[in-house]
Amino acid sequence: MAILSDRQLLVSFRQGDACALEALFERYESAVFQFLMGILRDHHHAEDALQETFIKALRDSGTVAPERFRGWLFTVAYREALLEKRRRKLRPRSADEPAVAFPDPSPSGEDLAEQRDQARRLRELVGQLPSHQRAVIEARIYEGKRYREIAADLGCPINTALARMHEGLKRLRLLWEGAREPA
Amino acid sequence: MNPHDPHRRSTGLAQKALLYAGGELDAAAAHAFESRLAHDPLSQDALIEAVQLSQLLMGGPLRPDPAYRDRVRSAVLSTPASDERPRARFFRRAATLTIACGLLLAAALALPSDRAPRRSSAPLVVQQAASSSSLAHAAPTHRSEDNSQSSALEDEGEKLETALEWAEMADCGEHLQRTWDEELRRKARHRWPVSHEPFAGEGTGAPARGAE
Numbered sequence: 247m248a249i250l251s252d253r254q255l256l257v258s259f260r261q262g263d264a265c266a267l268e269a270l271f272e273r274y275e276s277a278v279f280q281f282l283m284g285i286l287r288d289h290h291h292a293e294d295a296l297q298e299t300f301i302k303a304l305r306d307s308g309t310v311a312p313e314r315f316r317g318w319l320f321t322v323a324y325r326e327a328l329l330e331k332r333r334r335k336l337r338p339r340s341a342d343e344p345a346v347a348f349p350d351p352s353p354s355g356e357d358l359a360e361q362r363d364q365a366r367r368l369r370e371l372v373g374q375l376p377s378h379q380r381a382v383i384e385a386r387i388y389e390g391k392r393y394r395e396i397a398a399d400l401g402c403p404i405n406t407a408l409a410r411m412h413e414g415l416k417r418l419r420l421l422w423e424g425a426r427e428p429a
Numbered sequence: 430m431n432p433h434d435p436h437r438r439s440t441g442l443a444q445k446a447l448l449y450a451g452g453e454l455d456a457a458a459a460h461a462f463e464s465r466l467a468h469d470p471l472s473q474d475a476l477i478e479a480v481q482l483s484q485l486l487m488g489g490p491l492r493p494d495p496a497y498r499d500r501v502r503s504a505v506l507s508t509p510a511s512d513e514r515p516r517a518r519f520f521r522r523a524a525t526l527t528i529a530c531g532l533l534l535a536a537a538l539a540l541p542s543d544r545a546p547r548r549s550s551a552p553l554v555v556q557q558a559a560s561s562s563s564l565a566h567a568a569p570t571h572r573s574e575d576n577s578q579s580s581a582l583e584d585e586g587e588k589l590e591t592a593l594e595w596a597e598m599a600d601c602g603e604h605l606q607r608t609w610d611e612e613l614r615r616k617a618r619h620r621w622p623v624s625h626e627p628f629a630g631e632g633t634g635a636p637a638r639g640a641e
Contacts, residue, residue, distance in 0.1 A: 287452065292493070297501055300501040392453055408447055412440070415486070416482070
């Protein structure tokens, strides 16, 4: 099946085609959600903002050129994230709310077992990374250290620690995707 | 090394995004990066990648609860969008607003024009009548000498009375009723010129204005 452009999907959506809406979800949901997670650092708040983003962006999609739909979607997402942040500032923060980490969206028992299995395989893959990248990733993920602390421990500038982390994670992703592909 | 080198820029962005996603940027730097997220696709992509990579280490990418799709679907498909819809809505609202403003303006213009002459006419009449009332007080000394002047004074006295009555009236309906009564009286005066004149019995019996 040919990949439809945003313009084609939006035209179909405006005619009431639910399949076009599904295609738009598939195309942008993941990126917008991760973008919102990056700003809000909270799964539930990111989910709420994602819902509002799609509703507002699609309702007003007639005001933007279809080829600029992606940019429009992220603009709306950004506004929604800031609104959510402002709302959070006004709400009193509960004691168990984490400051930085991505919270667990309460997985079921089966999901939990799968996550543990994935974590074990990831750890094996981290072992395959070059030692300077592995040292940073292990310190960050398994020891929970901040980047400044890692840089201080390794005796290198923070940018070097960050570059090693970034390169290491990209390599890890390649290894992960390679490991998941069927033989 | 060239600071505008695209590779270096993207590396710098990736590092900033990692720090931002981890909440490790200081307030000023976080604010600056956040401002770029509003419009810069490179910064947006860098943040998305930072989050993806971080989630990878937490056991794979997190996904939103698919139930949100139903909520979006029911919100946006119940009122199908169209190219013209927002524009048409805008013009419809603008037209409604313009018509409403026009009506208000017309009403605002019509009201003073309807009332102003009455408001201004009453004092004018009062003024005219007041100036003539001094004549009216002085009138008895001259009435025997000049009949026409007497008639004029009577007329002015009546005008004063009318003006005072008009000035006391605040209601439009009252004005109309009063106008109607005045008109009837005027017609009656034309028909029976002497007997209906307020001062017909006094003085020298000079012919009333209507009889002339």
